[in-house]
Amino acid sequence: MSESTKASSAADQDRVDVLVVGAGVTGIYQLYRAREAGFSAKLVEAGTGVGGTWYWNRYPEARFDSESYTYGYLFSKELWEEWEWSERFAGQPEIERYFNYVVDRFDLRRDIVFGAKVTATVYDEPSGTWTVRTSDGAEHRARFVVAATGILSVPFIPDIPGRGDFRGEQHHTGLWPKTPVDFSGKRVALIGTGSSGVQIVPAIADEVASLTVYQKVADWLTPLNNAPIVPEEQAELKANFESIRETLNTSPSGFLHQITMRSGLDDSPEQRQEFYEERWNGPGFTKLSEHYMDMTTNPTVNAEWCEFLAGKIRGIVKDPGTAEKLIPKGHGYGGRRPPFGTGYYETYNKPNVFLVDLNETPITRITETGVETAEGAQEIDIIIWATGYDFGTGALNRLGVRGRGGLALEEYWEDGPRTYLGVAAAGFPNFFFPGGPHGALGNNPRYSGDQVDFVVDALVHTRERGHDVIEVTAAAEDEWTDKMNSSGDLSSFLKSSYFYGANIPGKPVRQLLNPTGRWALQEMIAAIQRDEYATFVFSKATKEA
Structure with a gap:
């Protein structure tokens, strides 16, 4: 065999109909659906295992704050019956085992390439195909690329002077090492108190010599209220699969929760206090999704609920000064993504745990031996960065995507993302990104699952009509993007939250x-399919791939 023939054969082996990027909850489902629809498919993953967020985030006490069974897959009744979640809110090890079980149960692993971080994604207009290069030196060619890179996959660490000089250990919660970190007897600094920060604080407090928590913004944390899933509940979940799936497939939140369909002001003050106590003792997101229907929109109800929460904090945290620092100022409940924890406030009653309000005492620099603030230097052995992510667009902007005419995605999105249904962008034919920006407002796997189904249906439509290329029109993209940018009042989240990119210096707040x-997204998808995908342009490639 000649060298040119060998090269051609290798290129053929690396050519597929659909190339999926990312082996998280969305990418695994995308690979499954593409194969089930008869496409040749491959998935490339930067890590050495599956799970996405739940592969990288393996810090102590990392766990769901969505009910386990509402986060998992719904495409197989057999899978639902075979797998039993042990807890209402499963921890990272169990979550990672679940995704590995799914991949092996449906024989998906043979089509996954691990240790393959995407470095370039380039469209060839004549052939209507993409060339994707990865960090392992491979080059993959595909008719369609689906970037299922997720919204929480690019960890952010603030540019604090001296960070590179620190001689101790440093870890970001989103890039946690597989080898357990030894905290015993260590002086630990934790910077950031979002969802991951509040989980790790109580998990390590009893191991460390000291734990200093640096808080930029206090959030309205409420108890996760986790519990084992007892055999009776396991049996009930299995018996009710069809109705549960129907609810989760149509629920606007993507949960099994039911909003309380009355105003808080319909109840007496005494009834409201009883209701607030029920919500406090309820699981996870029910504090938001089963609250009064006007809790986030009625200032009186929101303020009263927040005062109830403030009273809880003051009642748990013994030191009044620390309690006041932990009570949010400047935003009501729902203004930022609410975290859920177990024993978080109680941890501040331990003599070795300290809270620093960065608004009062900012960090001035990281030194070789610790953290220096306006009040002086503190020696530290381990720094934990619980400082969040470049949300929504971070991973997509780092794939080196070059569309029609060499158009760079990161430049096209320089002023914020422009999308259609949160899955496609004009100027980037045969390129989709379910689970990306403009997609969700609730339980992410349920939203991204809707988007994956839409992408596969669109690809099948393209194939059945003998086309090679599908591309959303600029007009359709403009309409959807304008709708996203003008509908902020439909959500309670403030523009200062990471849901607008406000946590990343220099990133446009969009x-x-x-x-x-979700209902609007599902209605739009149904209308597009009825109209034979009229918001897309289809064409034939002018050259063989």
């Missing part, structure tokens, strides 16, 4: 969610 919600 809508990154879908404030119109």
